[in-house]
Each structure stands twice: as structure tokens, then as C-alpha cells.
Amino acid sequence: APSLIKSRSHCSLCAPNLVSATPPTLVSSANLTTECDEFDESKVTEVRVYEGEAAVFRFPLSTSSTVFNNYCANTGFKIDWYKNQSDGHLQQPVLWPRISQEGERLWFHPAEFNDTGQYICTVRNGTFCAKIPVWLNVVQRAREICIAEPAGISTLVKIPLEENRIVTCPDIEDFRHPNRNFSVQWFHNCYPHPNWQGDRGIENDKLVIHVMRENYQGNYTCMVTYKFMGRNMSFTRVVTVEPVSPSGLPKNPDIQTPDELHVFTLACTVFLPYLSEEQSEPQVWWEIDGHKVNLHGDTRITSIVLMIALGDRTIETTLQIQSFNSQDLKRKYTCNAANSRGNVSRKAVIQYEGHPPHIELGCGLGIPLFLVVVLFGLYHLYWLELLLLYRSCFRSNEVLDGKDYDVYISYARNSEEEQFVLLTLRRVLENELGYRVCIFDRDSLPGGTITDETLSFVSRSRRIIVVLSPLYVLRGTQALLELKAGLDSMAQAGDLRVILVQYQPICRSSWAQELRRARVALTLIQWKGEKSADLSSRFWKQLQVELPVRRIKDSVNSSELPLCSKHKYIHT
Structure with a gap:
């Protein structure tokens, strides 16, 4: 990038070549400039050069400066250059021949990166002394000859x-x-x-x-x-x-919008076939309220021939109405065309176009969008209730499939889970929802084989509820036999569905293989203690969605129930 000097002048105008270019020595100037006048630092000149390239300082004061004029009015003044060190001392930066002073100019052949810093130019004679700061910024650059992107220094x-x-x-x-x-x-x-x-x-x-x-x-x-x-x-x-833009173009300001005149244009396009016998030219004209508009005498009318082919002509005539207002809407505009074969005319209807119905469009789009959001919110909150309503209205009753029981409950045999199954789960299913529930420990006959009776109960049930707890996953238990029987029946016949109810949290690492396979394909319903005890809780609604469709009024008398259901009413 170029070496830009914001403000500089040539002291040689008043005292050229006062200092020779002979190689001087380094001189500490801490005391030489203590009595010199300080120059305004807000006017400090900055010179930017590239590292490894030549650079030059000139006397930085402009010719309009009062200080400069005062010094130039006196003869015999001297210019010296110093570099401001980090400790505040000034030192002559003359390292011959790389840095040298010729007259009022300080040369760098070349400038190095360490040369960056503040330089002080002192102007003195026997009476006056002033210090003018100049800042040198040595910028590093790539080694290529060309500089494609000067980074703003240009x-x-x-x-x-x-x-x-x-x-x-x-x-x-x-x-x-x-x-x-x-x-x-x-x-x-x-x-x-x-x-x-x-x-x-x-x-x-x-x-x-x-x-x-x-x-x-x-x-x-x-x-x-x-x-x-x-x-x-x-x-x-x-x-x-x-x-x-070219300097020859008009440079006066031109207001393009709004227009001084409001111009309304009506266009009439007429096709005129070629007629060899016609003696006069065909005519195309406009009429306003039945009065013919003079094509040649009215500057508002223009006529353009769009196309000529094989003697046929297509003519477009435009009617331009300047300063169009509401009164012009009430007039009748007619386009007419005539040749030796006949006359034709057609009216041009001008209708006022009001402002676009932003409010109407906004309401028309906003109300459906609002309804969609409301319905989505209601569905998100009450989707279980809606699903239960749909099942009760449109799903067929499953009591006619020939099975004896609606639900078979499988659980780990211990006092806590047995209390939950008998006093809570069974009571709600039988007494509140009207389902036929079968529990092996309660409904099986003594003397039978556990495996055969378990498989029989599972095959005669529409659903099997598996109550999961840490004890359920122990191998060799009857609970796992019931789960495996339910999964096999569900996979083979498809007339049985398994419902997982999590009564207590289970560590997944301890799950049996049968339970892992069931969890992947089935929905898990969580029991949350007192929060799930109420019949209107989410637990019972989710459970009803998974249970068979059965209406209480379709329940049969207890005398018609099989042995499992008879035991149910006895315990109730």
C-alpha cells in the first residue's frame, strides 16, 4: 500500500538543504529538546510503508501553519530527526547508510519492521524551538511483487x-x-x-x-x-x-417519483386486413362520452403500428388522460375502427381499484391458523379422551370373539405387588370398568399343573397385563412363563395383546430376554403411585386405550360366566 502522509510540506521552501547527508553519530537528545514547544498531537502525521522497501519522511508542518510561518520568517533554523524511545528519551535514529537525513527529509533504505514508532522532527534556531511528531507504521507484506489486496491501504x-x-x-x-x-x-x-x-x-x-x-x-x-x-x-x-458516471451527463437533481401529473393510459389494438379495392385509409379513433377525440389535434392520443404482414396491419392506439381524477371514472370510453367493409366499436370499462384488503386477507388467513393452533392444542391435551370416544363409537365389541376372559394379570408373587393387583388393578377393572379379569393364584383349581393351566388361561384371554417390578425379571418364575406365553400367542395367532405396566422402576441391565423383546414392540404404561390412583388420571386412560372394547351393558349374568369369572364375583 502507498505511504500516505495526511499533512506534509517542504521545508525547503524556506531553508533548503540545511543539513548535509554526511554520516553522523548516535546522539542522546534527552536534554536538547526539553525546552522546545510541543506540537498538537491531534495533528500527528502517519506514514505507512512496507517492510523491506524504501521510505522517506518530509517536514510534516503545512505551509498554512502559524508556527511554520514564524520559523520560516527567521533565518538560520535547523531541522533534526529523533526517535522516541520506550523510556521517553529521544535519540537520533541515523544509522548510515540505511537511515540518513538529507535536508528536511529522513530516508530509510530500506525500512525494517523494528523502525515502527514515533519520530520527532525538531525545528530550531537561536530563538525558537518546536517538536513535531510523526508516526511511522512499517507493515509486513507477502513476498510476491504484486499486491492484489492492499487491506484498505491504497x-x-x-x-x-x-x-x-x-x-x-x-x-x-x-x-x-x-x-x-x-x-x-x-x-x-x-x-x-x-x-x-x-x-x-x-x-x-x-x-x-x-x-x-x-x-x-x-x-x-x-x-x-x-x-x-x-x-x-x-x-x-x-x-x-x-x-x-460520465461527467457529460446532466448533474442537476431530478425527482423521479412522485410524478407531477397522474397519467392514465387506455390501449386499443385493432387488426386491419388488407383490402385491394378500398379507396381510403382505415380509421381507428377514440370517443369520450360519444364525442370523437381528434387524433391529430389532441396531444393525449398516440398511434403505433405494431405489425404489417402480407398487407394486414395491426395498429395500437393509446388514449392518455393526464391528471386523472374521480370524475374521469364516470365517463364512457369507446374504441372505434372502420374500413370500407364496416365499422366496429368496443367500450373500455374503467373500474376503481381500492386499497388491497389487507385486513380482510389477514383475518381470512389468521382465523383458520388460530383455529388450527387451538385444535392442535386441544388434541395435545385431550388426545386420550378423543381416542377413547372414537373407540366407544366406531370400534366393534370384542366380546363376540369366543374368548372367556378380557384380561389376564401376570405379576411377581410378593405381598406388595399382590396387594396392588388385587386391591387396585383388579378392583377398578372388574367393578368400575366391567371387564372379566383372571388371576392365576385366585382363579386356578387346586391339583392342576401350573404350566398347563397358565397356557390355558393365557390362550382364553384377550389381553395380558404384565406388572413389571424388580422381582419380575428373576428367571425360573411363573411370571416369566406367563410373559413368554403371552408373547408367543401374540406373535403366532395375533388375537392376544400384551400390556406392560411398570409398577416399580427396573434397571434395564437386569431385564430378561423376553422382557427386552416385549419392550421394543409394546407401549409401557407407568404407575405413579397416588398420582395415578384417581380414575381420571392418565394411567387409567392409557390402560383403557389398550384394553378390549367392551360396554358394561353387554356384560352377561354371573351364572353364565366361566369358573374364572365366578371366582371374581366371589372375591368382590
């Missing part, structure tokens, strides 16, 4: 389209010397000059754009090289070219 040049412009490499004048020759290379977005196309070129080391085009915009990099004391020196600058 010179902006705006060129009007279709115009020419000569662009000089920035700061090249600061490096000119009578005994120094320059070599300049130009790149456009890192494409070298020989590969350019169009109305561009290089003349006397300057970029010449003969005719500005939009595709000429971008970053132009100039690489300047020269010899200094037998060493190759260079500095790189970037010029960002931006196209703007």
Missing part, C-alpha cells in the same frame, strides 16, 4: 466512464533525484501490463487509460525500483480505480 482514483485519465504512481515524486533513474512496473489485479487488453497503456512510467470502461476497475499496483549506493531499492504503491 489511493482511490475515480474516473468517469468513457473518459481518459493519466494515473501517476503515488509518492514517486518524493523519491526523485537528479542522479537517480527509476524503473516502474504496473499490474492490474496482479496481471502485468503486457497482458492487458483495451484502451490502456503505459507512457513515461505512467498509467494511461484512454477510454474508461467498467471492467477497468480494480487495484493497479506500481512497483518502482532504483539503485542506491550500488544496492537495488524498491517501493510498492496501490491505486484503486473506481468508475463513475
Whole structure:
């Protein structure tokens, strides 16, 4: 990026070449500048250069400065450069030959990254002394010759389209010397000059754009090289070219909207076939309230021939009404066409289009959306009740499938679970919901075989409720036999469904294989103690969804029930 100096002047205007370029020594200047006037730090000049490239400082005061004019009014003043050290002391940064002072200018051949910092330019004579700070920022860059993206450090040049412009490499004048020759290379977005196309070129080391085009915009990099004391020196600058509108166009402000006149246009398109015998031209005209509008005398009327093919013509005539108002809506507009074969006419109906019905559309879309949200919320809250209502109205009664029992309850044999099954689960199912419940320990006959009777009860039931608890998963128990029988019957015949009721939490790592297989395919209903005791709780609603469809009025008399159901009424 270019070395940009916000405000600088040439002290040589009043005292050129006051200090020679002979190699001085490092001098500590802590006391030399203590009595000098401080310059306003808000006006500190910043110079940006790339690391490894040449750089130059000039006397930073502008010619309009009062301090500068006061010093220039006196003869014999001297300019010195110092670097502000970290401890606050000033030191002459002259390291010949890399850093040298020529007149009012401080040269870097080249600048290194450690040169970054604040420099002080002192101007003094026997009467006056002032300190002017300058900030040097040495920026690291890639090793490529071209700089495609200067990261905001560039010179902006705006060129009007279709115009020419000569662009000089920035700061090249600061490096000119009578005994120094320059070599300049130009790149456009890192494409070298020989590969350019169009109305561009290089003349006397300057970029010449003969005719500005939009595709000429971008970053132009100039690489300047020269010899200094037998060493190759260079500095790189970037010029960002931006196209703007041609300067020849009108530059006065123009209000495009709103229009001064409200123009309403009516179009009439007429097809006129070719007639060899007709003596006069066909006519197309407009009438307003029965009065013909003069096509040639009214500036509001225009006529355009759209197409001519094989002598046939299609003509479009437009009627433009300026300053259209509500009174024009009441008039009658008629398009007429005539040739030697006849006349035709057609009315143009103008209707007032009011504002779009935003409120009506909003309500029309908002109300259905609101209803959908409300219905979705109600379904989310009461989906179990809705499902039970649907089952009671549309599902067929399952009591006619020939089975003896509605529910067979399987559980681990211990006092706590047996109390839950007999006093809570059985009581609600039999007394409140009217189901036929079979419990092996209660309803089986003495002397029978456990395995045979278990399989018989399971096959004669429509549902099997498995009450899960930690004791249920123990192998070799009758509970696992009942679960396996229910799963096999469900998989083979399909007329039995297994319902899992979790009475107590079970560690999944201790589940038996039969229980793992059942949990994957079946829904688990959780008993939550007192929270689930009420008949309106979610537990009983979920359980009813899984139970057979059976209406209480369809229940038969106890004398007609099998042995399992007779025992049920005895215990009740």
C-alpha cells in the first residue's frame, strides 16, 4: 500500500538543504529538546510503508501553519530527526547508510519492521524551538511483487466512464533525484501490463487509460525500483480505480417519483386486413362520452403500428388522460375502427381499484391458523379422551370373539405387588370398568399343573397385563412363563395383546430376554403411585386405550360366566 502522509510540506521552501547527508553519530537528545514547544498531537502525521522497501519522511508542518510561518520568517533554523524511545528519551535514529537525513527529509533504505514508532522532527534556531511528531507504521507484506489486496491501504482514483485519465504512481515524486533513474512496473489485479487488453497503456512510467470502461476497475499496483549506493531499492504503491458516471451527463437533481401529473393510459389494438379495392385509409379513433377525440389535434392520443404482414396491419392506439381524477371514472370510453367493409366499436370499462384488503386477507388467513393452533392444542391435551370416544363409537365389541376372559394379570408373587393387583388393578377393572379379569393364584383349581393351566388361561384371554417390578425379571418364575406365553400367542395367532405396566422402576441391565423383546414392540404404561390412583388420571386412560372394547351393558349374568369369572364375583 502507498505511504500516505495526511499533512506534509517542504521545508525547503524556506531553508533548503540545511543539513548535509554526511554520516553522523548516535546522539542522546534527552536534554536538547526539553525546552522546545510541543506540537498538537491531534495533528500527528502517519506514514505507512512496507517492510523491506524504501521510505522517506518530509517536514510534516503545512505551509498554512502559524508556527511554520514564524520559523520560516527567521533565518538560520535547523531541522533534526529523533526517535522516541520506550523510556521517553529521544535519540537520533541515523544509522548510515540505511537511515540518513538529507535536508528536511529522513530516508530509510530500506525500512525494517523494528523502525515502527514515533519520530520527532525538531525545528530550531537561536530563538525558537518546536517538536513535531510523526508516526511511522512499517507493515509486513507477502513476498510476491504484486499486491492484489492492499487491506484498505491504497489511493482511490475515480474516473468517469468513457473518459481518459493519466494515473501517476503515488509518492514517486518524493523519491526523485537528479542522479537517480527509476524503473516502474504496473499490474492490474496482479496481471502485468503486457497482458492487458483495451484502451490502456503505459507512457513515461505512467498509467494511461484512454477510454474508461467498467471492467477497468480494480487495484493497479506500481512497483518502482532504483539503485542506491550500488544496492537495488524498491517501493510498492496501490491505486484503486473506481468508475463513475460520465461527467457529460446532466448533474442537476431530478425527482423521479412522485410524478407531477397522474397519467392514465387506455390501449386499443385493432387488426386491419388488407383490402385491394378500398379507396381510403382505415380509421381507428377514440370517443369520450360519444364525442370523437381528434387524433391529430389532441396531444393525449398516440398511434403505433405494431405489425404489417402480407398487407394486414395491426395498429395500437393509446388514449392518455393526464391528471386523472374521480370524475374521469364516470365517463364512457369507446374504441372505434372502420374500413370500407364496416365499422366496429368496443367500450373500455374503467373500474376503481381500492386499497388491497389487507385486513380482510389477514383475518381470512389468521382465523383458520388460530383455529388450527387451538385444535392442535386441544388434541395435545385431550388426545386420550378423543381416542377413547372414537373407540366407544366406531370400534366393534370384542366380546363376540369366543374368548372367556378380557384380561389376564401376570405379576411377581410378593405381598406388595399382590396387594396392588388385587386391591387396585383388579378392583377398578372388574367393578368400575366391567371387564372379566383372571388371576392365576385366585382363579386356578387346586391339583392342576401350573404350566398347563397358565397356557390355558393365557390362550382364553384377550389381553395380558404384565406388572413389571424388580422381582419380575428373576428367571425360573411363573411370571416369566406367563410373559413368554403371552408373547408367543401374540406373535403366532395375533388375537392376544400384551400390556406392560411398570409398577416399580427396573434397571434395564437386569431385564430378561423376553422382557427386552416385549419392550421394543409394546407401549409401557407407568404407575405413579397416588398420582395415578384417581380414575381420571392418565394411567387409567392409557390402560383403557389398550384394553378390549367392551360396554358394561353387554356384560352377561354371573351364572353364565366361566369358573374364572365366578371366582371374581366371589372375591368382590
